[in-house]
Amino acid sequence: MSILSLQGISKRYGAIQALSGVSFDVPPGSVFGVLGPNGSGKTTLLGIVTDVLKADKGSFQLFGKTATAAERRKIGTLLETPNFYHYLSAWKNLEISASIKQRGKDDIERVLRICGLYDRRDNAFKTYSLGMKQRLAIAAALLGDPDVLILDEPTNGLDPAGIAEVRALIHDMAKAGKTIILASHLLDEVEKVCTHVAILQKGNLLLSGPVNEVIQRTDFVELAAGNNEELVRLMLQYPGCSSATIANGKVIASFTANPDPAAINGWCANHGIWLKHLQLRKKSLETAFLEITHTAAS
Numbered sequence: 001m002s003i004l005s006l007q008g009i010s011k012r013y014g015a016i017q018a019l020s021g022v023s024f025d026v027p028p029g030s031v032f033g034v035l036g037p038n039g040s041g042k043t044t045l046l047g048i049v050t051d052v053l054k055a056d057k058g059s060f061q062l063f064g065k066t067a068t069a070a071e072r073r074k075i076g077t078l079l080e081t082p083n084f085y086h087y088l089s090a091w092k093n094l095e096i097s098a099s100i101k102q103r104g105k106d107d108i109e110r111v112l113r114i115c116g117l118y119d120r121r122d123n124a125f126k127t128y129s130l131g132m133k134q135r136l137a138i139a140a141a142l143l144g145d146p147d148v149l150i151l152d153e154p155t156n157g158l159d160p161a162g163i164a165e166v167r168a169l170i171h172d173m174a175k176a177g178k179t180i181i182l183a184s185h186l187l188d189e190v191e192k193v194c195t196h197v198a199i200l201q202k203g204n205l206l207l208s209g210p211v212n213e214v215i216q217r218t219d220f221v222e223l224a225a226g227n228n229e230e231l232v233r234l235m236l237q238y239p240g241c242s243s244a245t246i247a248n249g250k251v252i253a254s255f256t257a258n259p260d261p262a263a264i265n266g267w268c269a270n271h272g273i274w275l276k277h278l279q280l281r282k283k284s285l286e287t288a289f290l291e292i293t294h295t296a297a298s
């Protein structure tokens with residue numbers, strides 16, 4: 001059973017079509033990244049799922065059921081950095097968050113410990129670093145031990161140390177069996193923390209599924225020989241080689257399936273070309289993503 005299942009969600013703001021018939025499923029235990037550039041509809045989508053906004057069309061189910069207040073209570077959300085009181089301590093701020101969520105105070109110690117803030121619980125919020133502030137926001141989302149967390153751009157505005165802190169926290173929560181749905185425009189974030197991804201562009205869903213399946217990052221090979229022009233001609237005859245070009249003194253060869261460097265080396269030697277350089281490389285996630293969005297736009 002999917003944790004969240006969306007069918008044909010559409011939303012328009014006046015002349016702007018923010019979402020157009022978006023459908024995908026979030027499997028249990030996944031860290032599901034909703035990825036897309038600024039303005040692609042990520043926040044709108046999370047707003048609909050958390051009942052902050054209403055869809056114009058389409059439907060969705062939480063835990064296999066039409067979402068009611070009972071299902072929503074199983075979800076912790078961080079849609080924007082909450083307005084904590086600057087002069088109050090982390091503990092006091094979480095007491096307020098707990099009472100807004102109509103939850104008791106008995107969970108505050110647990111969430112502060114998970115987020116590594118227990119030792120700083122009595123310090124005023126204003127004395128926290130940005131990373132600690134964001135971790136406190138996640139602590140507030142964790143009150144009541146929800147099975148599912150929805151986080152909108154959880155590392156937004158953080159420095160590398162803060163980003164690493166929040167990522168470590170997401171990893172820990174995923175290990176503890178939580179399903180995490182997070183919106184991000186950072187490919188790096190998706191690559192480092194997500195198991196699944198849905199890619200949005202201008203409100204349209206381009207792709208969704210497990211990261212390794214959706215974002216095909218076939219290997220390519222970097223080669224060099226005494227005569228690179230001759231090497232290009234030879235590689236273009238190699239079974240499964242889809243392209244071979246020279247860049248920066250190296251021959252870059254792509255293939256229809258993942259290439260075997262040993263077989264390439266043998267093939268070249270058998271054809272009288274001795275390689276000076278042979279390296280298997282992976283297309284960066286960024287290149288793969290740009291290809292996906294470029295293909296969709298053209």
Ligand SMILES: Nc1ncnc2c1ncn2[C@@H]1O[C@H](COP(=O)(O)OP(=O)(O)OP(=O)(O)O)[C@@H](O)[C@H]1O
Pocket residue numbers: 013016017018036037038039040041042043044045185
């Ligand atoms: N309240 C609103 N009124 C009018 N247009 C809106 C409103 N909220 C969002 N939009 C527009 O809808 C589109 C999708 O916005 P949304 O905030 O959902 O995208 P996003 O992917 O979350 O972007 P970002 O990464 O910048 O947060 C954008 O064109 C945005 O300008």
